[in-house]
Amino acid sequence: MTQFIVVQVGQCGNQIGCRFWEYALREHTLLKDTARDNSALWNFFRPAPPERLRARAVMIDMEEGVINSALRTPLGRIFSSHQMVTDVSGSGNNWAVGFHEYGSKYRDSITEKIRKEAEMCDCLQGFFLLHSLGGGTGSGLGSAVLEMLKDEFPCVFRFVASVIPSATDDVVTSPYNTVLAFQKIAEFADCSCPIENQALISICNRLQKAQRSTAAATRSTSVLGQEKQPFDQMNSIVAHLLLNLTSSSRFSGSLNVDLNELCTSLVPYPKLHFL
Numbered sequence: 001m002t003q004f005i006v007v008q009v010g011q012c013g014n015q016i017g018c019r020f021w022e023y024a025l026r027e028h029t030l031l032k033d034t035a036r037d038n039s040a041l042w043n044f045f046r047p048a049p050p051e052r053l054r055a056r057a058v059m060i061d062m063e064e065g066v067i068n069s070a071l072r073t074p075l076g077r078i079f080s081s082h083q084m085v086t087d088v089s090g091s092g093n094n095w096a097v098g099f100h101e102y103g104s105k106y107r108d109s110i111t112e113k114i115r116k117e118a119e120m121c122d123c124l125q126g127f128f129l130l131h132s133l134g135g136g137t138g139s140g141l142g143s144a145v146l147e148m149l150k151d152e153f154p155c156v157f158r159f160v161a162s163v164i165p166s167a168t169d170d171v172v173t174s175p176y177n178t179v180l181a182f183q184k185i186a187e188f189a190d191c192s193c194p195i196e197n198q199a200l201i202s203i204c205n206r207l208q209k210a211q212r213s214t215a216a217a218t219r220s221t222s223v224l225g226q227e228k229q230p231f232d233q234m235n236s237i238v239a240h241l242l243l244n245l246t247s248s249s250r251f252s253g254s255l256n257v258d259l260n261e262l263c264t265s266l267v268p269y270p271k272l273h274f275l
Contacts, residue, residue, distance in 0.1 A: 001039060001040070001042065001043065001122060001123065002043060002122075002123045002124070002125035002249075003042065003043050003044070003046075003056060003121035003122065003123065003124055003125060004043055004044055004056065004124075004125060004126050004127070004128055004246070004249065004259075005056045005057065005058065005114065005117050005118065005121070005124065005126075005127050005128070006020070006021075006044070006055070006056065006057040006058075006127075006128045006130065007057070007058050007060065007114065007127055007128065007129045007130070007145060007149075008057060008058070008059050008060065008061075008130045008131075009060045009061070009129065009130065009131040009137060009138055009141055009142040009145055010060075010061055010062075010131050010132060010135055010137040010138030010139075010141070010142060011061060011063065011065075011066050011132075011135065011137070011138070012130075012131065012132035012134075012135070012138055012163050012235075013060075013061075013129075013130040013131040013132065013138055013142070014059055014060075014061055014066045014067055014070065014130075015066055015231075015235050016130050016161075016163070016235050016238050016239055016242075017057065017059070017130050018070045018075060019235045019236055019238075019239035020130075020239040020242050020243065021055050021057070021075060021078060022075050022239075023236075023239050023240065023243055024044060024045075024243060024250065025053070025075075025078070027243070027250070028041055028045075028250070039252065040249065040250055040251050040252045041250065043249045043250055044056055044246070044249070044250055045078070046120055046121075048080075053078055054078055054079075054080065055078045055079060055083075056117055056120075056121070057079065057083055057117075058083050058084075058085070058110070058113050058114050058117060059079065059083055059084045059085070059086075060084075060085045060086075060106075060110060060137075060141065060145065061085075061086055061087075061137060062086070062087040062088075062089065062090050062091050062098070062102055062136075062137045062141065063086070063087070063088065063089075063090045063137075064086045064087075064088060067084055067086055082113065082116065083113060083117070084113075085106055085109050085110050085113060087102065087106075090136070090137065091135065091136025091137040091140055091141065092136055093134075093135050093136045093171050093172075093173050093174070093177070094136040094140065094173060094177075095136060095139045095140040095143070095173070095176065095177040095180045095181065096140065096180075097136050097140060098136040098137050098138075098139060098140020098141035098142070098143075098144070099140035099141065099143050099144050099180075100140075102137070102140070102141050102144070103140065103141055103143075103144025103145075103148075104144075106141075107144065107148060110145060110148065111148060111152055114127075114149070114152075114153075115152070118153070118156075124153075124156055125156070125157060125259070125260070126156060126157030126158065126159055126190075126259060126260070127149055127153070127156060127157070127158050127159065128159050128160075128161065128242070128246075129142065129145065129146055129149070129158065129159070129160045129161070129189075130161050130242075131160075131161075131162060131163070132162065132163040132164075132165070133162050133163065133164050133165060133174070133177055133178040133181045133182070134163075134164075134165035134169055134171050134174035134177060134178065134197075135171065135174075135177065136173075136177065138163075138181075139177040139178065139180065139181035140177070140180075140181070142162075142181065143180070143181050143184035143185070146158065146160065146184055146185065146188045146189060147184060147188050149188070150188040157190050157191075157259070157260055157263075158188065158189050158190045158191075159189070159190065159191045159192075159193070159259065159263070160185055160189040160191070160192045160193070161192075161193045161195065161238070161241075161242060162181070162185060162192060162193070162194050162195065163195050163196075163197060163200075163238065164178060164194050164195065164196045164197060165178060165197050166196065166197040166198035166201065167198065168198075169197070186271050186273075187271070189273060190263065190267075190273060191263040191266075191267060191273045191275065192273055192274050192275065193241075193245075193274075193275045194274055194275075195238055195241070197234070200234040200237055200238070201230070201234070203237055204230055204233045204234060204237070207233070245259070246259070263275075
């Protein structure tokens, strides 16, 4: 049995990560019969008494807002303070601040927390790095974390899910942050799944249009009342993408394809690993 550790960096990375864990827990609650207990559950979770589950995750952000909000929800019970690295000042949407300043300042702390999570794995197969490329923490510190994973765990698979800002992003420095982060991703990641913000917005618009059509056809306002906020819905789409991608690792099956096998089939050359 192999395990994965999810490394969530920045505001976007932690929001997507928390949504991923929320949906993963919902999926696994369907396994109520203990006789059918799924051993693959422990690929992304670990037992931690008195709680039944603890996420195999490390949460990193240079602002405390998103992580503190997650801890105040019922989902916060699957996380521990030993899995978190936070600051209060942020990176100011500057890749250099995240990479050079915070990357150097928190490298030892981040390495130690990831090492402790790795020690609780029987057979660590890979890391999932979740971040965005538009801000300073996700792009800069995320790049530093990815480079650190390559240095400290050179034989462990590294999968990166990166949210790319749209062309109309209101952060002036986001194009520079994206270019600088992509260079590190191309060099240090084994497989990368770029997710464009504009594509997510288009999907959300189509879903909302379909919901309005359904509500109009049934003459009901209940569907319209349940619409999610744009960013909330976008995070849900990315979380479902990750759920589908990791389902073969989280659930047992005779025809399941290992994530390493999937990327081996789709990555022709080491640096052409963008799915």
